[in-house]
Amino acid sequence: MKLLRKRDIPEERYTNAFLGYGPEDSHFVIELTYNYGVDKYDIGAGFGHFGIAVEDVAKTVDLVKAKGGVVTREPGPVKGGKTVIAFIEDPDGYKYELLERGPTPEPLCQVMLRVGDLDRSIEFYEKAYGMELLRKRDNPDYKYTIAMLGYGPEDRNAVMELTYNYGVTEYDKGNAYAQIAIGTDDVYRTAEAVKLCGGKVTREPGPLPGISTKITACLDPDGWKTVFVDNIDFLKELE
Numbered sequence: 001m002k003l004l005r006k007r008d009i010p011e012e013r014y015t016n017a018f019l020g021y022g023p024e025d026s027h028f029v030i031e032l033t034y035n036y037g038v039d040k041y042d043i044g045a046g047f048g049h050f051g052i053a054v055e056d057v058a059k060t061v062d063l064v065k066a067k068g069g070v071v072t073r074e075p076g077p078v079k080g081g082k083t084v085i086a087f088i089e090d091p092d093g094y095k096y097e098l099l100e101r102g103p104t105p106e107p108l109c110q111v112m113l114r115v116g117d118l119d120r121s122i123e124f125y126e127k128a129y130g131m132e133l134l135r136k137r138d139n140p141d142y143k144y145t146i147a148m149l150g151y152g153p154e155d156r157n158a159v160m161e162l163t164y165n166y167g168v169t170e171y172d173k174g175n176a177y178a179q180i181a182i183g184t185d186d187v188y189r190t191a192e193a194v195k196l197c198g199g200k201v202t203r204e205p206g207p208l209p210g211i212s213t214k215i216t217a218c219l220d221p222d223g224w225k226t227v228f229v230d231n232i233d234f235l236k237e238l239e
């Protein structure tokens with residue numbers, strides 16, 4: 001990944017770094033936050049991983065190992081499937097799944113979150129967030145079902161991978177993973193849609209003090225947070 005932007009907000013005692021495979025106005029990126037003086041977080045059990053598509057998982061794993069990175073699952077076909085995967089862990093314990101695929105404009109391709117009722121989540125992500133259910137796959141041998149949802153095909157866009165483990169309805173979310181951010185043309189309408197679908201709006205829509213970017217924040221049925229950011233305001237912020 002490339003470091004795209006770093007900003008220090010001393011008055012709020014944190015520093016952000018934005019990393020990804022392409023510019024923030026057209027790519028999914030990871031926002032890492034350092035809160036002054038805090039060097040450890042609890043990742044919890046609900047957050048799964050970020051997915052990165054690579055053309056050769058084994059070669060990537062060798063590179064990760066050569067740089068002293070931690071590999072928690074060696075390359076090989078996913079249990080119950082064919083896709084070659086591996087898992088690596090960053091220095092804070094966040095997991096990254098490497099997925100073997102052809103070339104893609106969006107290598108940073110997934111956020112996996114565990115949910116307690118897959119159909120409830122699918123309905124919410126479709127109706128409140130306007131995502132499309134791209135595929136759903138049950139893996140009875142390993143007692144889980146996944147649903148991929150997003151705004152475009154998986155081979156060219158970052159998607160949400162929601163995982164339901166049979167019989168598990170709740171997860172400890174820890175205090176490390178914060179949120180995904182999604183662009184919207186109208187934060188007010190988005191907040192309305194979320195409320196109509198039974199989601200909880202935790203930050204009413206409106207401009208942020210100081211920078212005037214309009215945002216709204218909400219929780220999905222499992223309590224996973226999403227921040228919606230006005231598309232035009234966001235582009236101005238990047239200027």
Ligand SMILES: C[C@@H](O)C(=O)SC[C@H](NC(=O)CC[C@H](N)C(=O)O)C(=O)NCC(=O)O
Binds near residue numbers: 085146
């Ligand atoms: C290719 C795509 O389908 C996957 O990579 S699925 C990855 C798979 N997911 C799970 O097992 C989810 C259920 C699990 N109990 C959880 O909550 O994480 C996976 O991680 N497989 C591991 C493996 O070694 O194959």
